[in-house]
Amino acid sequence: MTTSYRPTLPAAVAVAEPSRPRLLVLATSLASIGFVAGYGALMAMYLAERAAVISTGETWLPAGTVIPLTQPNFMALTLVWSLVSMAWAIAAINNDDRSNAKIALSLTLLFGLGVLAQTGYLLFLMEVEIAATRAGLLLLAVIGSHLAILVGAMGYVLVTLMRLFVGEYSSRDTDGIWAATVFWYVMVGLYLVLWYAVYITK
Amino acid sequence: MALTDTAPETDAPAAAPVVVGPDPSALGSGDHKTVGRMFIGGGSLFLVVGLVLALVANIERIDLAGYSIVDDGDMFAQLWDLSRLMIMFGGVVPILVGLGIAIVPLQVGATTLAFPRGAAAAFWTWMVATSIALLSVVLNGGPGGGQTDFVVLWVLAFGTMLAALCWAMVCLGATVLGLRASGMTLDRVPFTSWSMLMFSFLGLVALPIAMAELVLAYLQVRYGFLPFGERQGLVGVMDSLTRTPSIGLLGLPVLGIALDAIETHTGAPVKQRKVVLGALGAMAVFSFGGAVLAFSSFGRSIAGDNALLVLDTAAVLLPPLVVLGLGGLSLRSGKLTVRTPLVAAVLAGALFTKGLALGALSVIEPIVNFLADVFDQSWTVADWLQLGGSTLHEGVRALAMAGAVLGVIAGVHHWGHKLFGRALDDRLGLLSTLAAAGGGVLWGLAELIGAFIDPEIGVLAGLTDDGVPALAVLGTAGAGLLAAGALLLLLNVLATTAGGRGSAAEPWTGLTLEWATDSPPPVGNFAEAPVVTSALPLAEEA
Numbered sequence: 001m002t003t004s005y006r007p008t009l010p011a012a013v014a015v016a017e018p019s020r021p022r023l024l025v026l027a028t029s030l031a032s033i034g035f036v037a038g039y040g041a042l043m044a045m046y047l048a049e050r051a052a053v054i055s056t057g058e059t060w061l062p063a064g065t066v067i068p069l070t071q072p073n074f075m076a077l078t079l080v081w082s083l084v085s086m087a088w089a090i091a092a093i094n095n096d097d098r099s100n101a102k103i104a105l106s107l108t109l110l111f112g113l114g115v116l117a118q119t120g121y122l123l124f125l126m127e128v129e130i131a132a133t134r135a136g137l138l139l140l141a142v143i144g145s146h147l148a149i150l151v152g153a154m155g156y157v158l159v160t161l162m163r164l165f166v167g168e169y170s171s172r173d174t175d176g177i178w179a180a181t182v183f184w185y186v187m188v189g190l191y192l193v194l195w196y197a198v199y200i201t202k
Numbered sequence: 203m204a205l206t207d208t209a210p211e212t213d214a215p216a217a218a219p220v221v222v223g224p225d226p227s228a229l230g231s232g233d234h235k236t237v238g239r240m241f242i243g244g245g246s247l248f249l250v251v252g253l254v255l256a257l258v259a260n261i262e263r264i265d266l267a268g269y270s271i272v273d274d275g276d277m278f279a280q281l282w283d284l285s286r287l288m289i290m291f292g293g294v295v296p297i298l299v300g301l302g303i304a305i306v307p308l309q310v311g312a313t314t315l316a317f318p319r320g321a322a323a324a325f326w327t328w329m330v331a332t333s334i335a336l337l338s339v340v341l342n343g344g345p346g347g348g349q350t351d352f353v354v355l356w357v358l359a360f361g362t363m364l365a366a367l368c369w370a371m372v373c374l375g376a377t378v379l380g381l382r383a384s385g386m387t388l389d390r391v392p393f394t395s396w397s398m399l400m401f402s403f404l405g406l407v408a409l410p411i412a413m414a415e416l417v418l419a420y421l422q423v424r425y426g427f428l429p430f431g432e433r434q435g436l437v438g439v440m441d442s443l444t445r446t447p448s449i450g451l452l453g454l455p456v457l458g459i460a461l462d463a464i465e466t467h468t469g470a471p472v473k474q475r476k477v478v479l480g481a482l483g484a485m486a487v488f489s490f491g492g493a494v495l496a497f498s499s500f501g502r503s504i505a506g507d508n509a510l511l512v513l514d515t516a517a518v519l520l521p522p523l524v525v526l527g528l529g530g531l532s533l534r535s536g537k538l539t540v541r542t543p544l545v546a547a548v549l550a551g552a553l554f555t556k557g558l559a560l561g562a563l564s565v566i567e568p569i570v571n572f573l574a575d576v577f578d579q580s581w582t583v584a585d586w587l588q589l590g591g592s593t594l595h596e597g598v599r600a601l602a603m604a605g606a607v608l609g610v611i612a613g614v615h616h617w618g619h620k621l622f623g624r625a626l627d628d629r630l631g632l633l634s635t636l637a638a639a640g641g642g643v644l645w646g647l648a649e650l651i652g653a654f655i656d657p658e659i660g661v662l663a664g665l666t667d668d669g670v671p672a673l674a675v676l677g678t679a680g681a682g683l684l685a686a687g688a689l690l691l692l693l694n695v696l697a698t699t700a701g702g703r704g705s706a707a708e709p710w711t712g713l714t715l716e717w718a719t720d721s722p723p724p725v726g727n728f729a730e731a732p733v734v735t736s737a738l739p740l741a742e743e744a
Binding site for chain 1: 316317368369371372373375376379380381402403406407408409410411413414415417418421422425427
């Protein structure tokens with residue numbers, strides 16, 4: 001620490017009361033806009049190319065590739081439940097109920113792990129040869145990018161959980177949990193786009 | 203009329219020493235002024251590198267029939283593309299981000315930047331990624347590269363550069379949205395800070411689109427879908443962000459800086475403030491539209507019947523015209539002084555708008571038909587839009603790049619005292635301004651005349667194939683002058699910071715909050731968090 005002179009304000013400028021802006025929530029929201037734009041662009045490329053291929057009368061998915069619905073639907077359900085668990089974490093911390101907040105965040109992480117495992121199993125079942133066709137390449141791009149965002153969201157929740165364990169956050173300081181929730185919700189929203197645009201409409 | 207509250211009684215002792223954070227001069231500093239300076243310094247280095255590469259490429263273009271500097275057309279294309287990458291994403295954009303990081307917290311009355319260490323991490327990530335991108339092209343990677351591993355490396359490095367810039371923009375946006383002084387409603391935010399907010403919004407939605415293209419590009423190269431002959435198409439990722447109307451990304455902060463410089467150096471506040479703020483917002487929207495529409499045509503020729511793109515390319519010209527018009531009224535009513543920030547700001551706005559105007563005129567059908575009649579050609583709007591790598595777009599790009607470089611010169615000189623503790627040498631500043639402006643005009647003019655002679659002349663064909671080597675020489679001289687302007691700015695900064703050149707006394711003060719603190723501002727910026735009740739809180743003081 002060093003000591004430094006800080007100038008006083010000119011007489012024309014008054015002094016404000018200290019405030020606590022929700023910077024983490026703001027920054028996470030701004031970053032989320034970027035993720036939505038990037039993933040939206042990737043999905044747009046996938047859909048444009050798929051539409052172009054289908055318009056020529058050819059089939060989009062390569063022969064032998066199937067997209068079963070059980071895993072995607074179950075993943076959607078899992079992620080919808082994770083929305084509830086994140087809301088539970090916020091409600092708990094608003095009531096200074098740290099134990100419940102820890103359980104809710106841990107449950108969210110468990111849901112995330114479940115989706116990771118199910119995606120791996122789905123890719124195994126789909127038997128897509130990435131290097132064989134552009135459809136395979138694009139499938140890898142949209143599914144893989146969402147997985148990367150999911151891993152990022154899980155990391156965010158994990159850091160929030162660890163900070164909760166070391167004593168941070170209370171009803172007067174909920175920013176961290178709010179911010180993790182914002183990013184988690186955005187990730188779930190992106191999955192629902194993937195679910196409908198790729199898994200359902202194929 | 204008083205524009206601010208008078209100071210309430212306070213118990214705080216005047217000029218009392220306060221305990222502050224770590225030494226801001228340290229390399230790992232989280233002080234926003236230091237991080238901003240690092241962005242400006244690193245960006246200036248890569249800008250000079252990019253402009254020198256552009257100069258070399260222009261020299262080579264004088265006679266493409268017999269390559270004298272590079273081996274063949276592929277290498278020439280790599281050189282040309284690398285120069286643009288270094289100028290835009292290695293130079294101009296990071297310098298503008300750095301100016302924002304250093305100045306915006308001061309303008310909005312914040313004691314720090316939001317997430318200053320995050321911004322520092324963004325700087326180092328960008329610096330390393332830019333160096334790797336440069337190296338990968340040297341090792342035959344990048345667009346058109348022959349070494350697959352280094353092409354992949356270029357894709358990853360470019361993506362990382364964009365991600366780092368996005369993170370810095372998150373810090374900038376969060377600062378304006380969350381750390382404004384009490385009473386500073388959004389319509390009272392100073393022009394530069396507002397334009398930086400719009401710049402951040404636009405960057406956060408436009409740059410990820412390019413990153414999505416890079417994800418696909420990475421997979422295509424990695425799995426053999428992009429053979430050697432098709433890799434030149436990778437440059438499309440850059441092109442979609444650096445053509446009209448998406449190039450408005452650069453124009454936003456340039457116009458904001460220009461307005462603040464005009465207000466300060468003429469002493470005349472800009473009228474119709476809300477109209478100006480709205481115009482800058484509209485410019486961000488139109489530029490985003492351009493990024494999306496150009497992106498939607500990625501890998502394909504942009505169709506001439508893309509009515510939305512035509513409309514957007516024309517519409518993006520309107521906001522800067524409004525901004526410059528209202529800025530011009532201040533110039534008329536205020537006191538004119540020949541100072542580097544004012545001269546550079548006016549020229550920056552003029553050159554940038556000229557670039558956008560040429561882009562807009564090229565898509566307005568009656569004008570294209572008129573020009574076709576005058577030059578006895580059979581041009582159509584579709585011809586102009588399809589020419590992604592044509593001399594027309596290079597001309598527009600040259601003018602926009604020169605406008606951005608002039609904006610940087612204006613900003614660095616205007617806040618030189620805040621950034622470096624000493625005012626930059628004004629005569630050297632005027633010299634760099636004139637060199638950059640002259641260079642931009644010459645370079646842009648050469649490309650544009652070439653485009654009018656034959657719009658199908660591409661960069662690779664050069665200007666000489668049509669029998670006008672004089673134009674290539676003109677373009678070379680322009681690129682050289684622009685490089686000299688940037689180099690003079692860098693030398694001026696180095697002479698001021700290391701050599702003690704320039705004035706230690708504050709040469710001017712403005713009406714916004716950054717002028718309410720010392721030069722250079724201490725860590726923490728202000729002794730007390732200020733309250734403002736107008737857009738120009740120091741007007742009463744002045």
